[in-house]
Structure formats: C-alpha cells, structure tokens
Amino acid sequence: MEVLERYATEENKERWLTPLLNGEIRSAFAMTEPAVASSDATNIESSIVRDGDEYVINGRKWWTSGILDRRCKILIFMGKTDPTAEKHKQQSMILVPVDTKGITINRALTVFGYDHAPHGHGDVTFENVRVPASNMLLGEGRGFEIAQGRLGPGRIHHCMRCIGQAERALESMKTRANSRVAFGSKLSEKGALRHKVAEARIKIDQTRLMVLYAAHKMDTVGNKAARKEIAMIKVAAPRMACEIIDEAIQVHGGGGVSQEFKLAYAYGSNRTLRLADGPDEVHLEAIAKAEFRKND
Structure with a gap:
C-alpha cells in the first residue's frame, strides 16, 4: 500500500489503493527470482519491454507472497527496462493485475512445511504479459528508488x-513452566528456567527500544536518513524472536515442535525474516559501511 500511495497515478490509486484500504482485495510483490542471487537486486533478470502503449513482461519469480490468496487482485512486478543503463537504473516496477493473460502460478512454496494459507507464497511465470504503459510506477529505471x-x-x-511473537512465546513459556512439575518442583521454580525468562x-x-528509535528517526528525518537504524533492527529483531521462540519450544518439550502449539x-x-x-549479511554490510563512513 505504501508503494501505491507514494508512487501510483491517481487513476491507479482509485482502482487499486482504495479497495486495498477498504480490505476488499489483497496485493502481492514479485521481486525475488529463483535463477539468481536476489539478495543483490541488480541480478534480477526479468524483462519489462515497451511496446507502443503497453509493456510486455517476461520472467519467473518466486516467493511472491500473497498471490495465492483468492482476494489478491494486483501485484507489483520488478524487472529490467534497460539492461544497458547504470546498474541501479536498469530496474523498474510496474502494476500487473493478477488476472492478466500470461501469468501462471506454478506451485505454492512452503516455509518449514507450512503453507501460510490463505496468504501463501507463489512460484510464478510471466510469459508475454501485457499491461498498459500507465501502470509503470514513477518512471523507467526507478525501481530501486521505489524499493x-x-x-523501509x-x-x-x-x-x-x-516483538509481538516473542512476547507471546515468553508468555507461553511462563504458562508452561508454571504448569509442569519435574523432579519435585515446578519448572518455574528452577533457577536455569527463571534465568531464561x-x-x-x-x-x-x-x-523494542531499538525499533522505537528507528521509527522515531523515520518520522523525524525520513527513511533515507534512518537506513542504518532500519538495517540494525532488521537484523536484531528476527534473531531475538528466534532465540526466544526456541527457548519456549525447549520448555514445551515434544509439544513445542508439534502443531499442538503455535511455536x-x-x-x-x-527464521524466514x-x-x-x-x-542478515546484506544489512550487516550496510551497517558497517555507515560506521566506517563516519571516519571519512
């Protein structure tokens, strides 16, 4: 929704953003590709070629999150409009209605065996998909700017x-520890478990404080100036959540790895985040660059 609000034409806002805000439809984002290391987005090879009043799209994407939802009606597609341009000016983003001819959902991808229904993650092929030229967001070569x-x-x-899921895992850990007795006392009375809590x-x-600070910087000085703080929380928060959820799984024993609980x-x-x-490695490099830049 942020992309449409910031970069779409008024016509496309009316057509797509309004129903999104009303909860009537869903959207998807098609960026990652299976054939290249997409962590370096300059590797993306899908093509967006101008043909009169239309653009013709070809390529294969995966981890197109949200496309499997029946309510998904629109996706944002990232691909190359000019392979000869400077590497950060080759990519563009364009709006593609999901029912456009030439789009094939090959399969649903799972995350550790979970299908994340109804949202879902799709492996999708685009073959000679035609959309109006007015669907181009912001202009050719501005895909990285939009990204x-x-x-952010x-x-x-x-x-x-x-943070929310870590809080829930901690609550689950405490509830479990208070309800289980082992070797003569509750788990919640054992020093090792208490220290974990x-x-x-x-x-x-x-x-939480790191995230609040990053949000404060985004609000006061903008996303660009807050890039380092955003990168820092993107590394720290998923790591923290994984650590705490893992501890909660341990406290739940065999139940922790089952579908009996949500852990x-x-x-x-x-872990997917x-x-x-x-x-993580891309964000760590960005943080390091920002730190060394202080001494330049």
Whole structure:
C-alpha cells in the first residue's frame, strides 16, 4: 500500500489503493527470482519491454507472497527496462493485475512445511504479459528508488511483529513452566528456567527500544536518513524472536515442535525474516559501511 500511495497515478490509486484500504482485495510483490542471487537486486533478470502503449513482461519469480490468496487482485512486478543503463537504473516496477493473460502460478512454496494459507507464497511465470504503459510506477529505471521507499516501512512492520511473537512465546513459556512439575518442583521454580525468562525479557525490551528509535528517526528525518537504524533492527529483531521462540519450544518439550502449539509455526516465520527483505549479511554490510563512513 505504501508503494501505491507514494508512487501510483491517481487513476491507479482509485482502482487499486482504495479497495486495498477498504480490505476488499489483497496485493502481492514479485521481486525475488529463483535463477539468481536476489539478495543483490541488480541480478534480477526479468524483462519489462515497451511496446507502443503497453509493456510486455517476461520472467519467473518466486516467493511472491500473497498471490495465492483468492482476494489478491494486483501485484507489483520488478524487472529490467534497460539492461544497458547504470546498474541501479536498469530496474523498474510496474502494476500487473493478477488476472492478466500470461501469468501462471506454478506451485505454492512452503516455509518449514507450512503453507501460510490463505496468504501463501507463489512460484510464478510471466510469459508475454501485457499491461498498459500507465501502470509503470514513477518512471523507467526507478525501481530501486521505489524499493527503498517500500522496504523501509515494510521492515519496521516485520520487526514489530517479531516483538509481538516473542512476547507471546515468553508468555507461553511462563504458562508452561508454571504448569509442569519435574523432579519435585515446578519448572518455574528452577533457577536455569527463571534465568531464561529474565534474559528473554531483557532481549525483548532492548529490541523494542531499538525499533522505537528507528521509527522515531523515520518520522523525524525520513527513511533515507534512518537506513542504518532500519538495517540494525532488521537484523536484531528476527534473531531475538528466534532465540526466544526456541527457548519456549525447549520448555514445551515434544509439544513445542508439534502443531499442538503455535511455536514451531512462529519459529519458521521468524527464521524466514532473516532472509526476507534482505538477508542478515546484506544489512550487516550496510551497517558497517555507515560506521566506517563516519571516519571519512
């Protein structure tokens, strides 16, 4: 929705953003490709070629999150409009209605065996898909500019959800520890478990403060100036959530890895966030660059 609000024409806002805001439809984002290392988005090879008043789209995408939802009606597609341009000016983003001829959903991808229904993640082929030229967002060669505008807010949303899921895992851990007796006392009375709970509280609150600070910078100085803080929370929050959910799984014993509780599902979702919207390594490099730049 941020992309449409910031970069779409008024006509496309009326057609797509309004029903999205009303909860009438859903959207998807087609960026990652199976044939290249998509963590370096300059590798993306799908093509967007102008043909009169239309653009013709060809390529294969995967991890197109949301496209399997029956309510998904529109997707944003990233591909190359000019392979000869400077590498960060080759890519563009364009709106593609999901019912356009030439779109084939090959399969649903699972996350640690979970299908994330009804949202879902699709492996999708685009073969000579034609859309109006007016569907181009912002202009040719501005895909990276749009990506940064989208991914900043998207990453902070992910991190907020990490905190919420870590809180839920901690509550589940405490409830379980209070209800189980082993070797003569409740688990909640054993020092090792109590320390795990204390450490979890520290980690959650540390991360919450980092996310609040990043949000404050985004609000006061803008997404671009807050890039380092956004990168920091994108690394810290999923790591923290995975650690705490893993501890909660341990406290739940065999039940923790089953579908009896939501912990295994939550672990898979949060572990995925260490890859989604850029892997940890990309963000760590961005943080390091920002730090060394201070001394230039």
